[in-house]
Amino acid sequence: xxxxxxxxxxxxxxxxxxxxxxxxxxxxxxxxxxxxxxxxxxxxxxxxxxxxxxxxxxxxxxxxxxxxxxxxxxxxxxxxxxxxxxxxxxxxxxxxxxxxxxxxxxxxxxxxxxxxxxxxxxxxxxxxxxxxxxxxxxxxxxxxxxxxxxxxxxxxxxxxxxxxxxxxxxxxxxxxxxxxxxxxxxxxxxxxxxxxxxxxxxxxxxxxxxxxxxxxxxxxxxxxxxxxxxxxxxxxxxxxxxxxxxxxxxxxxxxxxxxxxxx
Numbered sequence: 001x002x003x004x005x006x007x008x009x010x011x012x013x014x015x016x017x018x019x020x021x022x023x024x025x026x027x028x029x030x031x032x033x034x035x036x037x038x039x040x041x042x043x044x045x046x047x048x049x050x051x052x053x054x055x056x057x058x059x060x061x062x063x064x065x066x067x068x069x070x071x072x073x074x075x076x077x078x079x080x081x082x083x084x085x086x087x088x089x090x091x092x093x094x095x096x097x098x099x100x101x102x103x104x105x106x107x108x109x110x111x112x113x114x115x116x117x118x119x120x121x122x123x124x125x126x127x128x129x130x131x132x133x134x135x136x137x138x139x140x141x142x143x144x145x146x147x148x149x150x151x152x153x154x155x156x157x158x159x160x161x162x163x164x165x166x167x168x169x170x171x172x173x174x175x176x177x178x179x180x181x182x183x184x185x186x187x188x189x190x191x192x193x194x195x196x197x198x199x200x201x202x203x204x205x206x207x208x209x210x211x212x213x214x215x216x217x218x219x220x221x222x223x224x225x226x227x228x229x230x231x232x233x234x235x236x237x238x239x240x241x242x243x244x245x246x247x248x249x250x251x252x253x254x255x256x257x258x259x260x261x262x263x
Contacts, residue, residue, distance in 0.1 A: 004090070004160075004164060005160075008160060008163040008164065008167065012163075012166055012167065012170065013054065015167065015170055015171075016050075016132075016133075016170060016174070019129075019170065019171065019174040020129055020130060020132070020133070020174060023129035023174055023175065023178040023180070024039075024043065024128070024129050024130060026178070026180060027039070027128055027129060027178060027179045027180060030180060030181075031181060032128075032179045032180060032181070033179055033180060033181050033201075033234065034126065034127065034128075034179050034239065036126035036128075039128065042126060042128065042130060043128075043130045045134070045250070045251060045252045046130035046131065046132075046133040046134045047130070047133065048252040049133050049134050049135060049136075049137065049252060049255075049256070050133045052137045052256070053133075053135075053137040053140055053141065056137050056138075056141050057137075057141055060141045060142075060145055064145065064148075064149060065159065067149060067152070068149075068152050068157075068158065068159050068162065069159070071152055071153060071156070072156075072158055072159075075156070076153065076156060077152065077153060077154060077155050077156020077157065078154060078155050078156055079092075079093070079155055079156040079157065080156040081156075089161070090160070090161055090164055092155075093155065093157045093158075093161035093162075093164075093165070094161065094164055094165045094168060094218070095218075095219060096151050096154075096155045096157065097147075097148050097151040097157070097161075097162065097165045098165070098169070098216065098217060098218045098219050098222070099151075099219075099222055100147045100148065100150055100151040100154075101144060101147045101148065101151075101169075101217060102215050102216045102217075102219075102222040102223075102226075103147075104143060104144060104146070104147035105144075105215040105216075105217075106215045106226075106228065108139070108143065109211070109212050109215075114139070114143060116258075116259040117136045117138055117139035117143070117259045118135075118136075118139055118143075119241060119244075120134070120135060120136040120139070120255045120256075120258060120259065121134060121135040121136070121139075122204060122211065122240070122241050123240060123241050123244035123249070123250070123255060123258075124204070124239065124240055124244075124250075125239050125240030125241075125244065125245060125250070126239070126240075126250075127177055127179060127201070127204055127239050127240075128177065128178060128179035129174050129175075129177055129178040129179065130177075131177040132173050132174045132176075132177045134255075136255070136256065136259060138259075148162060148165070168218060169217050169218055172194075172195060172217055172218050173217060175197055176195065176196075176197045176200035176201075176217075177197075177200070178197060180197070182196065182197045182198050184198070186198070187199060187231070191220060192220075192221075192224075193219060193220065193221050194218060194219060194220060194221075195214070195216050195217060195218060195219065195220040196220070198234045199214050199220055199231070200214060201234050201237050201239075202214050202230055202231065202232055202234070202237060203215065204237070204239050204240070205232070205237045205238060205239070206238045206239070206240060206241060206242055207238070209230065210230050210232065210237075211241075212228070213228050213229060213230035214228065214229060214230060215228055
């Protein structure tokens with residue numbers, strides 16, 4: 001438990017920075033899955049999304065922490081009604097948040113208003129590790145931020161559990177978007193329960209059948225249980241969305257404004 005407590009003292013922004021640096025470096029020196037030019041330019045566009053997210057999150061994080069502390073002080077949530085070991089509560093808590101995010105992610109593909117924001121992430125036709133950063137800040141903070149807060153309300157989770165979830169999901173998401181080759185046996189073993197990079201790349205396929213699948217960030221088990229799991233060879237995946245294939249529609253300024261355009 002002391003190891004977990006130490007890890008949670010590390011600023012998550014530093015974790016993101018290190019992970020992006022490691023995976024982006026690997027993408028430059030290894031035989032990548034998808035070829036594309038101007039990787040530094042692509043990284044620069046993604047960093048702009050992170051800058052806006054960081055500024056907005058200063059306000060959201062304060063509200064989030066206040067709400068979680070208030071809920072904990074009043075012992076609101078399922079886990080306050082049952083006695084379970086702390087280590088098991090942490091595992092269950094991470095799984096519960098991931099389940100809630102699964103449903104919010106699935107709804108973001110269903111509700112047109114939310115999809116207008118979520119498709120900014122799916123717009124990337126040249127995906128690499130920096131695509132993890134490429135998401136509309138409004139959606140990340142207010143939509144998916146509400147998902148984790150709702151999980152706290154229902155299950156009675158604390159900040160330690162939430163922090164552990166964000167630490168784990170960050171590692172998964174950066175690896176899932178990385179433009180690296182991963183062996184197929186990983187999908188047949190680890191991928192029975194956990195989301196592998198190959199499985200997530202299928203979620204970024206232009207084909208709507210595959211775009212609307214493999215929603216889970218950590219536990220692909222949710223997709224298997226709720227019937228949204230799909231698989232195809234990664235070599236057959238065509239990334240992005242057709243309406244964003246024009247290079248002019250791949251810029252930060254265009255994408256940050258796009259959800260507000262009349263369609």
